[in-house]
Amino acid sequence: MTKVFFSSWNGTIIDEREKVAVDQGDFSQLKVPGQLGGKELKAFIGWAGLVVIDPDLDIVAALAAFYGRMQKESCGRCVPCRVGSKVICDRLEAILKGDGKTKDLEFLAEIADLVSAGSLCELGISSPIPLKDALIYLREHFLHYIDGSKAQLSNPILKDSYDTILTAPCRNGCPAHINIPGYLECIKEGNFEEALAINREKTPFVGTLGRVCVHPCESNCNRQPVDQALSIRLSKRFAADFGLRNTYDQPLIKKVTPYANGRVAVIGAGPAGINAAYQLARKGYSVTVYEALPVAGGMLAVGIPSYRLPRDILNYEIDLVRRMGVEIICNTRVGSDITLDQIWEEGFKAIFIANGLHESATMGCEGEDACYRGFMPGVEFLRRVNLGQTVELGDTISVIGGGNVAMDCARSAVRLGVKEVNLVYRRTKNEMPANAAEIHAAEEEGIKFHLLANPICILENGGAVSGLECIKMELGEPDASGRRRPVPLDGSEFILKADSVIPAIGQVADFDFLGESSAVKLSRWGTLEVDEHTMETAVSGIFAGGDAVLGARTVIEAIATANRAAVAIDAYIRKGRAAVNPVFYFERYLENAVVYNKDCIPDMVGARERREEEVLPVAERVSGFAEAELGFKGPRTAISEAERCVKCLRLGLAVYNAGRAEND
Numbered sequence: 001m002t003k004v005f006f007s008s009w010n011g012t013i014i015d016e017r018e019k020v021a022v023d024q025g026d027f028s029q030l031k032v033p034g035q036l037g038g039k040e041l042k043a044f045i046g047w048a049g050l051v052v053i054d055p056d057l058d059i060v061a062a063l064a065a066f067y068g069r070m071q072k073e074s075c076g077r078c079v080p081c082r083v084g085s086k087v088i089c090d091r092l093e094a095i096l097k098g099d100g101k102t103k104d105l106e107f108l109a110e111i112a113d114l115v116s117a118g119s120l121c122e123l124g125i126s127s128p129i130p131l132k133d134a135l136i137y138l139r140e141h142f143l144h145y146i147d148g149s150k151a152q153l154s155n156p157i158l159k160d161s162y163d164t165i166l167t168a169p170c171r172n173g174c175p176a177h178i179n180i181p182g183y184l185e186c187i188k189e190g191n192f193e194e195a196l197a198i199n200r201e202k203t204p205f206v207g208t209l210g211r212v213c214v215h216p217c218e219s220n221c222n223r224q225p226v227d228q229a230l231s232i233r234l235s236k237r238f239a240a241d242f243g244l245r246n247t248y249d250q251p252l253i254k255k256v257t258p259y260a261n262g263r264v265a266v267i268g269a270g271p272a273g274i275n276a277a278y279q280l281a282r283k284g285y286s287v288t289v290y291e292a293l294p295v296a297g298g299m300l301a302v303g304i305p306s307y308r309l310p311r312d313i314l315n316y317e318i319d320l321v322r323r324m325g326v327e328i329i330c331n332t333r334v335g336s337d338i339t340l341d342q343i344w345e346e347g348f349k350a351i352f353i354a355n356g357l358h359e360s361a362t363m364g365c366e367g368e369d370a371c372y373r374g375f376m377p378g379v380e381f382l383r384r385v386n387l388g389q390t391v392e393l394g395d396t397i398s399v400i401g402g403g404n405v406a407m408d409c410a411r412s413a414v415r416l417g418v419k420e421v422n423l424v425y426r427r428t429k430n431e432m433p434a435n436a437a438e439i440h441a442a443e444e445e446g447i448k449f450h451l452l453a454n455p456i457c458i459l460e461n462g463g464a465v466s467g468l469e470c471i472k473m474e475l476g477e478p479d480a481s482g483r484r485r486p487v488p489l490d491g492s493e494f495i496l497k498a499d500s501v502i503p504a505i506g507q508v509a510d511f512d513f514l515g516e517s518s519a520v521k522l523s524r525w526g527t528l529e530v531d532e533h534t535m536e537t538a539v540s541g542i543f544a545g546g547d548a549v550l551g552a553r554t555v556i557e558a559i560a561t562a563n564r565a566a567v568a569i570d571a572y573i574r575k576g577r578a579a580v581n582p583v584f585y586f587e588r589y590l591e592n593a594v595v596y597n598k599d600c601i602p603d604m605v606g607a608r609e610r611r612e613e614e615v616l617p618v619a620e621r622v623s624g625f626a627e628a629e630l631g632f633k634g635p636r637t638a639i640s641e642a643e644r645c646v647k648c649l650r651l652g653l654a655v656y657n658a659g660r661a662e663n664d
């Protein structure tokens with residue numbers, strides 16, 4: 001825990017000026033770290049006050065830096081914010097130069113009140129708070145400049161030892177930190193092209209995420225306690241679909257640096273691999289992606305069924321990356337078709353491993369190793385369906401698991417004409433890891449849920465699956481995951497008739513291609529160990545991301561790791577050392593701190609209904625693999641939904657003891 005000298009965060013005053021600073025238990029809510037990116041933190045100034053760790057901090061200079069960024073970010077629509085932030089900046093600069101007067105302090109307090117009261121978005125409403133707090137509690141810092149007892153800018157190091165960040169609860173909740181308020185604002189204005197461009201700063205998979213993202217942004221939306229969270233995922237989908245219809249493609253992908261000297265190899269053409277290739281290509285690198293399967297896209301292509309993610313959308317987005325010059329070599333498994341050593345010999349300067357998890361976890365159920373006809377792990381079943389291979393399932397099947405993969409298997413089986421699909425899950429519906437919308441759609445499509453049940457034996461007849469013996473469960477004490485542990489109920493065995501059994505309880509990785517003597521380290525969960533910021537493995541020049549590092553997670557998290565790795569790979573090739581920008585550390589810190597506060601009910605008018613998408617009727621849905629969810633009806637719906645966004649922008653500034661990192 002960090003020793004805090006003064007804090008006014010969220011209106012709770014901690015004042016240790018006359019005392020020896022102690023660890024602040026109360027303070028854990030903001031979780032202010034002792035250091036960020038290896039640099040000692042002196043202060044954090046932001047939307048809910050100021051936190052001072054170093055008593056020697058030049059508070060006036062820090063505030064001047066904070067309001068300098070506010071002025072830059074003010075969109076200018078609310079005059080008090082636009083003019084007020086400029087006036088605050090000018091007056092603070094004057095005080096720093098020794099031209100301040102005592103009456104300036106009253107004036108600054110009045111302006112700060114005016115900006116808060118006269119602004120419509122949170123940037124204007126919340127940013128004046130640290131100034132107001134400083135004027136009340138740390139007034140002597142201003143007076144020292146005004147009465148001349150402090151020399152001009154007594155702490156000049158501040159000039160190059162701070163970072164600012166503009167975030168929002170939704171943006172902070174997005175692992176890739178997509179500028180959500182920024183693109184919603186563009187949609188509001190009808191500037192759909194720019195909305196798409198903002199998304200493409202982080203990923204080419206905008207239409208893909210608009211369909212399958214688990215949207216953690218929405219669970220961080222401030223509208224939740226007022227009425228309902230914004231439909232952020234569908235807004236993203238709208239921007240992508242509009243762009244696709246109007247061929248807004250290549251020009252939107254701006255190259256961010258002209259540097260072009262080096263080749264990078266990527267293992268795996270899933271969202272992590274392709275996103276890393278995309279960001280590296282934008283930086284000017286020549287990238288080759290090796291993919292074991294005949295198609296690119298990873299689980300987007302061979303896991304997620306096409307009724308959730310149509311392949312023309314996915315392939316268009318992969319093609320955008322190809323058109324930037326990225327070479328994707330399919331049907332080439334690293335380990336058998338080409339070795340890691342051969343990749344290095346080709347002259348690549350760095351390697352990004354993103355091979356995902358394509359092997360199935362085992363259930364510990366009798367008969368699962370017996371190779372009965374009709375027994376097929378979920379990822380294999382989906383891969384075969386997605387690659388257009390024939391799969392014989394019979395009339396009645398059992399799918400085991402409660403996650404999205406299980407739902408995809410069950411819903412795909414319905415579309416393949418299976419008459420009875422039973423889903424067996426050992427806990428209750430409340431503990432199911434699948435999205436609520438997926439569970440609801442599965443029920444609508446007639447899938448029978450057998451909850452609090454666990455398979456114990458796969459039954460066979462002549463080498464083919466004939467049934468599944470299960471046992472009923474009850475929930476006991478919570479386990480390591482925090483969920484109540486399912487416990488078998490003796491004597492409650494029952495049998496489900498089944499022509500096929502599809503377990504979908506988890507995936508594991510295959511890292512054989514690394515070779516036994518590889519210095520790349522594996523974690524105890526069987527995933528790759530990396531530096532969490534740079535994504536570099538224990539071997540210099542080898543980076544990794546996506547599910548191979550995180551375990552079975554999500555597309556947006558895979559994209560986030562790839563974006564960090566691309567920045568670190570760029571630094572590694574240019575400067576010989578993997579590094580990320582300070583803002584990445586800042587973002588990572590804020591991910592763990594409280595930006596979205598569910599206990600804080602925002603002061604806004606509610607009852608603005610969330611706009612939902614159109615969905616195909618059940619009968620049409622189950623008759624094939626046509627897209628089931630259809631997005632917003634049109635631009636008017638998208639604009640009216642974006643108008644529900646109240647721009648909860650949060651400005652933050654971190655002051656360090658040392659200068660900026662090299663890679664800034």
Ligand SMILES: Cc1cc2nc3c(=O)[nH]c(=O)nc-3n(C[C@H](O)[C@H](O)[C@H](O)COP(=O)(O)OP(=O)(O)OC[C@H]3O[C@@H](n4cnc5c(N)ncnc54)[C@H](O)[C@@H]3O)c2cc1C
Binds near residue numbers: 272293
């Ligand atoms: C059925 C299913 C449904 C899902 N639904 C969702 C969803 O709705 N929303 C969501 O956010 N997430 C979902 N996920 C999770 C999401 O798909 C993954 O988190 C994401 O795809 C991980 O991306 P990745 O690039 O790390 O790996 P992957 O997508 O798995 O891609 C890895 C690629 O590497 C290739 N590869 C493996 N080994 C080698 C090798 N030795 N040489 C060359 N290539 C190799 C693989 O063939 C694959 O193409 C789902 C997953 C599954 C299985």
